[in-house]
Amino acid sequence: MAELPDSLSATETYCIEALLEAKQFDEINGTQRAFFEQGGLEESNTLLVAETGNGKTFCAEAVVKRALERGQTVGYLVPSVQLTNGKYSSLNKWIDTDRYTLTNATWGDEAGYQYADVIVATFDSHFEAAIRGVDSRIDVLVYDDFHELYSGFRGPTIEKSLAMAMDRDIEICAMSATIGNPDEIAQWLDAELIISPEDRGVPIVERPLEKSGNKTYGEFIADHMAKRADEAPFMIFNFTTDHTRSRAVQIASHSDFKRPETDYREKIENAIDTTLTDTHQDLIKCLEQGVGFHYSALEDDIKQIVEKGVKNGEIQAISCTTTLAYGFDSPVQAVIVADLTRFGNFVGRWEYIQWIGRAGRDSEMEEAYAYPIYSREDAADVFQFDTPVEEKSLESIGSHFGHPKGLDSNADYTTNLESAKTNLEWLLIELVQNGWDSVDALVEFVSSTLYGHYALRDRLTLGENPMIGGEAQGGRDEIADRVRDVLTELVENGFIEMVSNSMLATTDLGTAAFEYDHATRIDCPPVAIKSLVETLEATAPTDPETIVAELAEMFYQCNLGETVTDDESPEFLELLERHDLGTDEGGVTAGVMCWLWAEGIDVELIQLTLDIDVSHVSRTGSQLAEAIRPLAELYTATSHTPPQWLETMARQMDAGVTAEDLHLTSYQGIARGRVIILDDRIRNAWQKFGEGTDTIDLSHPTIKKLAVQYENSVRFEQRLVSNAEGIGSQTAPTVVQAIEDWIGGDTTVPARPPFTASGREFLEAFGGKKQTRTDGSDSTTAIERGQTSIGSEPRPTSLDDF
Structure with a gap:
């Protein structure tokens, strides 16, 4: 039996012993002893600072165990979705799921916050739930990897999440590696600071x-x-x-x-x-x-x-x-x-x-x-x-919402000044959208952030101005002035309006911007969203290429980062200009993603034809899909209805196939690569033997050609599908089922985006010959002008194959 501190209550002792037994540990280490001795399991805020490998996780899980024994609901927060999987697995090994409900949360209001006893979530997920008011059941929040508060990427959300937790009087247990100013952070959180006496497990x-x-x-x-x-x-x-x-x-x-x-x-x-x-x-x-x-x-x-x-x-x-x-x-x-x-x-x-x-x-x-x-x-x-x-001494953690005037200018604080104003703009929009409807309410919330803590503390320390309610009036004035300045700009830009002398509300633009920002999580200032809304308003009916070009200009994640020169592909540049797209990165991204990627064109051919790096095309497609799906939210701030094809376009960007071939990729095990393989096999046969050309030609989507071949071929599955490279006998039945469902009408053809050109048109304009590798080797073969379907190189084929 492990030797535990005498100061522990019977319940605390039981929780630790039960957890030790469940994890098959014989004893607690110095970090854990310090945590328990200094009140880590009491109902108060705590900040544990310990080096890597010193047992912080056991302390955090002991807090979860203690909360469950008291009938409380716990949120266990980690930086990333990937980490939620590991943490869920760790907790699931000892939590009695017959008594308690454990969930692995995702973004949104259906993430278990309303019914589970323990919710494993990201920092983003908690703030999303908190700002929408669906986290009201939570009594205790564990912040793992708390030192991520330093980060300009996740730090703003962590700071907002903590401010929201304090606003709701939720108990906070923060676990951190070494940080530069633990005393100040503990003071902000009104937390007991516990610093591990142990060195790093492995020096x-x-x-x-x-x-x-x-x-x-x-x-x-x-x-x-x-x-x-x-x-x-x-x-x-x-x-x-x-x-x-x-x-x-x-x-x-x-x-x-x-x-x-x-x-x-x-x-x-x-x-x-x-x-x-x-x-x-x-x-x-x-x-x-x-x-x-x-x-x-x-x-x-x-x-x-x-x-x-x-x-x-x-x-x-x-x-x-x-x-x-x-x-x-x-x-x-x-x-x-x-x-x-x-x-x-x-x-x-x-x-x-x-x-x-x-x-x-x-x-x-x-x-x-x-x-x-x-x-x-x-x-x-x-x-x-x-x-x-x-x-080594580390920088002190600064706020992601500003650097107070009174903060020691000689101190080594992280500031993130380049994004502080944008962070505050979004925070005010989020708050007004969700019920903080007065300037006083906004000032009160901002005062609870780390920025507010520093502003109030430093004015108090300097002895400036009389105290009001235990706070430094000078610091509160600074916060109020800054909130009003940013709020004024948001009103001028049309995100927020005064509905009465004292009441604030978001406009249609503000609501649309909030919903779009929370649906995409792609960082940008609110004015960039306004610019996108103005583009949607001015260009309606908007074509898909304009949308992609605009998104590529706004978000680097949606930009291929590639240009094409006259020497590389003058025909492609001519096509861009013909359709009023620029020849910059935004225009090239629009052309490649709409005319080539979304038409199922082989990326190897895209690379060889345009001489661009295609290694990011798939990822760019996924990012564009994320940015396109919630565009309907932005249309609510325009005088137009959203195009019916938006969701189809998003799916095409994600899958990299035609609208019709989304039917194929909706079946498990069939993705872009296999669609191209199937298209290759039909193309090779039809080009050699003329099959199918009386019914449809090679420019049709793969699913239509497969359907024709299925209805006119003996032993279709064995001859065309099962022995296709990269498909095999396990996936072949799924392909056949997809074709039969298509033929039987068991599908709905989605609204097709009106792309202004296609990969087929580009090849028609391309002219000449291009050398492409075969199967990764050094051998080459010519791609002739007018070739209408693109995939990997033709393989020797006979009628017996089909």
């Missing part, structure tokens, strides 16, 4: 590397790995996706890791919905050498393959962006930070510490290693290279 040894000489970063890193092979696995953090990929390729070509037993080519081919792009080919070559790369634009299934390879030890070096800086536990022993700067400025020390903290998360390791690569002399001072990792 990190920092060894800075000066970059000199003419070697590329990839070669430089590969040389270092060769000298320190016993410190594998390695994780390399990079700023850009281009660096992430190119450095991985260089490392793979210069390293001598053990070759994995897994057939990564087969895994990648099975995971994608398209033919292999250059990015996929590079990744396969890297993985076959025990090296991987990982960034957000890669397909989710591809990222999971890479992550699994790192976790099982086959991949000995993973080159990544900061997408793996949070919540990725793996046997990495050494972290190499290749880029210490971002846009010419050093990253924050808190970010650097977070990155190198990915090393040594395996408790079996004796020590881990951090290798920051630097070329500027001042890096040593900025990152305190002469100070042990555990003793």
